[in-house]
Amino acid sequence: EVQLVESGGGLVQPGGSLRLSCAASGFTFSTYWMSWVRQAPGKGLEWVANIKQDGTEKYYVDSVKGRFTISRDNAKNSLYLQLNSLRAEDTAVYYCARGGYSSVTFWSQGALVTVSS
């Protein structure tokens, strides 16, 4: 059974940092692009970043470039998102998703990140 289990969400002050982790199981992690997609409360979906199987290609939406970093550890079947210089508008549920070259095929349960003083 495919599973993506996130951890690391929570409340952080503006300007602060947070690291999201996503543990994958039930599939060969190292053979898939992986992505992060977010959803602000009551709003639609926004693609944040994706990363190639070997980590050599990474893409970010403009609003997070220079602040967020996507990474992966294929030995640990894990995906990460480092969030720095957080702003109120980054408040959202962050989903880890399998895929990312042209689509995603499976989503995590999501982790809420709240940026507030």
Added chain:
Amino acid sequence: DVVMTQSPLSLPVTLGQPASISCRSSQSLVHSDGNTYLNWFQQRPGQSPRRLIYKVSIRDSGVPDRFGGSGSGTDFTLKISRVEAEDVGVYYCMQGTHWPFTFGPGTKVDIK
């Protein structure tokens, strides 16, 4: 960025009746590799999104055949042939041809 628009944004439907959602992109979604990366996702209340359709018209495994996708270029449609209670939720189209990938605003489907 490619702007995705959907209509209607709200769609009350009668059980057993058909439903149709339109999705338009601000530029062609035909990729240089010849594929058209237009996807449809369903998000039921309180759940994570689930992909229904990819590459315009290919249903994902386990998706009921009452869901069908069509279209080309910049105009796409998701049709539900007979709406069931479990189809309530928000439907998003998403383009995976041009980076950054972008979603439509979503169409909320509920039962009349």
